[in-house]
Amino acid sequence: MRFDIITLFPGMFDGPLDDSIIGRARENKIIEIFLHDLRRYAGDNHRTVDSPPFGGGAGMLLMPGPLFEAVDQVSSQTEGESRTIAMSASGRPLSEEVVADLIGCPNLILVCGRYEGMDERFLQNKVNDEISVGDFVLSGGELPAMVLIDVLARQLEGVLGSSDSLKEESFGTGLLEYPQYARPANYEGWEVPPVLLSGNHAKIARWREMKSLERTIQRRPDLLTDIAFAKSQLENMYKEFADD
Numbered sequence: 001m002r003f004d005i006i007t008l009f010p011g012m013f014d015g016p017l018d019d020s021i022i023g024r025a026r027e028n029k030i031i032e033i034f035l036h037d038l039r040r041y042a043g044d045n046h047r048t049v050d051s052p053p054f055g056g057g058a059g060m061l062l063m064p065g066p067l068f069e070a071v072d073q074v075s076s077q078t079e080g081e082s083r084t085i086a087m088s089a090s091g092r093p094l095s096e097e098v099v100a101d102l103i104g105c106p107n108l109i110l111v112c113g114r115y116e117g118m119d120e121r122f123l124q125n126k127v128n129d130e131i132s133v134g135d136f137v138l139s140g141g142e143l144p145a146m147v148l149i150d151v152l153a154r155q156l157e158g159v160l161g162s163s164d165s166l167k168e169e170s171f172g173t174g175l176l177e178y179p180q181y182a183r184p185a186n187y188e189g190w191e192v193p194p195v196l197l198s199g200n201h202a203k204i205a206r207w208r209e210m211k212s213l214e215r216t217i218q219r220r221p222d223l224l225t226d227i228a229f230a231k232s233q234l235e236n237m238y239k240e241f242a243d244d
Ligand SMILES: C[S@@+](CC[C@H](N)C(=O)[O-])C[C@H]1O[C@@H](n2cnc3c(N)ncnc32)[C@H](O)[C@@H]1O
Pocket: 086, 087, 088, 089, 090, 111, 112, 113, 114, 115, 116, 117, 118, 131, 132, 133, 134, 135, 136, 137, 138, 139, 140, 141, 142, 144
């Protein structure tokens, strides 16, 4: 999968996309990342990319000219289907569904906004999708672009050691992940739940289901379609473990 990133700050991507899982995915050529400095596509000697918004208002806005030029030139370098995505606080919220929608596309061009954002004509006529990483405003689209690359890369074959890691993670099952414990079994008097030391794999799986459901009811009831049913399921699971 190829990512082309259009940004005013290509240097921000040094480091976060070089190490660990994403770094290895790049080394193994499962993903490729190309950075493009938006200023290179400016039409004047001053390399101007922003202007005050028409109608007044605070701050500066990225002008359409450099944005159109950058996407046109970058998309001419890719092969196969390509989608252009603007990182935007008012975009489609990033979710597992959005990830599933984007994962099949071999080329994504990610456009990172700055200042007050991007000219609407660019968003309307050149961009396929606007994506938000949450209901808050960041200073630029660079961190959201990194988040999107990370979440997509993890889904690609060969990036994670085991595809089971994805299935059991939060949201993979529609629920939050169950609590997990590392060594030692007793840390400063806090014990690991005994069922996890029992060696009974079926029982451990059932306990994890129960804890996932419990945590989702407590922390993210919005993920559950039928909260009353979820609570009654949880009560039944508590009974199963009551004698332990
Ligand atoms: C300071 S923000 C502009 C905010 C814009 N004036 C608004 O009210 O929505 C500058 C850039 O950061 C990026 N950005 C900020 N928050 C974001 C978010 N939650 N998700 C995705 N991109 C975001 C966008 O690319 C945006 O163009």
